Amino acid sequence: MLELSAVNSFYGKAHVLNDLSFTVARGQVVALLGRNGAGKTTTMKSIMQLVTPRSGKVTFQGRDITGLATHKVAKLGLGYVPEERRIFTDLTVLENLEVGRQPARDGSYTWTTEMLFDLFPNLAERRGNRGKALSGGEQQMLTIARTLMGNPSFVLLDEPSEGIAPVIVEQMARVIIQLKQEGLTVLLSEQNLHFARAVADMAVIIEGGTQKFTGTLQELNDHPEIRDAYLSV
Numbered sequence: 001m002l003e004l005s006a007v008n009s010f011y012g013k014a015h016v017l018n019d020l021s022f023t024v025a026r027g028q029v030v031a032l033l034g035r036n037g038a039g040k041t042t043t044m045k046s047i048m049q050l051v052t053p054r055s056g057k058v059t060f061q062g063r064d065i066t067g068l069a070t071h072k073v074a075k076l077g078l079g080y081v082p083e084e085r086r087i088f089t090d091l092t093v094l095e096n097l098e099v100g101r102q103p104a105r106d107g108s109y110t111w112t113t114e115m116l117f118d119l120f121p122n123l124a125e126r127r128g129n130r131g132k133a134l135s136g137g138e139q140q141m142l143t144i145a146r147t148l149m150g151n152p153s154f155v156l157l158d159e160p161s162e163g164i165a166p167v168i169v170e171q172m173a174r175v176i177i178q179l180k181q182e183g184l185t186v187l188l189s190e191q192n193l194h195f196a197r198a199v200a201d202m203a204v205i206i207e208g209g210t211q212k213f214t215g216t217l218q219e220l221n222d223h224p225e226i227r228d229a230y231l232s233v
């Protein structure tokens with residue numbers, strides 16, 4: 001469904017992604033793993049074309065999207081949840097969701113606010129509360145829920161478990177598993193191997209912008225030396 005082929009991305013002269021190549025098949029959850037500064041966010045931005053790869057190619061559903069404007073990439077069905085939570089703090093939970101509403105594309109899942117409240121029960125309880133009254137974890141959930149209101153077929157989640165309470169991390173894992181069951185495809189970035197193990201089918205490890213491992217979580221389990229070399233545990 002999504003393919004990166006020899007993607008090289010830069011910030012000015014700084015060469016941040018080095019020949020990154022991996023695929024995410026429809027219906028899969030793939031975890032992009034690596035330490036702080038490894039290049040996970042830049043990979044997501046390079047997929048969304050917020051950073052345009054200087055060479056290489058990003059293909060989505062068979063179409064070359066390299067260099068396409070980001071809003072057009074989003075329209076094709078890619079929903080991006082950045083690391084920093086972007087909710088409207090003065091709007092209520094329900095209003096935040098309405099702001100994210102986009103028409104469904106052919107064959108894409110059509111979310112309603114009620115379906116999202118089933119998926120995120122904490123948000124249901126707080127539907128009339130303003131964004132600023134929510135905890136960090138609830139804001140994170142709301143950011144994801146609002147992205148789903150755009151009816152994406154592919155969701156990119158940048159460090160969804162970062163900085164949130166363990167009980168919310170568990171809920172987040174359940175949400176991702178449910179999204180997969182609904183047929184969505186997910187690429188998430190993580191430093192937390194435990195979280196990745198709970199939700200992901202495949203892992204891609206990057207270090208210094210270079211791909212060090214691509215395989216299943218089981219293969220990663222079988223090679224603790226890889227985990228020790230490239231991940232903080």
Ligand SMILES: Nc1ncnc2c1ncn2[C@@H]1O[C@H](COP(=O)(O)OP(=O)(O)OP(=O)(O)O)[C@@H](O)[C@H]1O
Pocket residue numbers: 011014016034035036037038039040041042043083
């Ligand atoms: N706007 C920018 N301008 C210049 N360099 C940047 C910029 N954003 C990130 N970098 C550098 O690019 C490298 C990769 O950063 P990136 O944010 O992609 O890593 P990451 O794996 O997502 O890390 P984190 O977990 O901290 O978000 C780092 O060395 C970082 O300092």
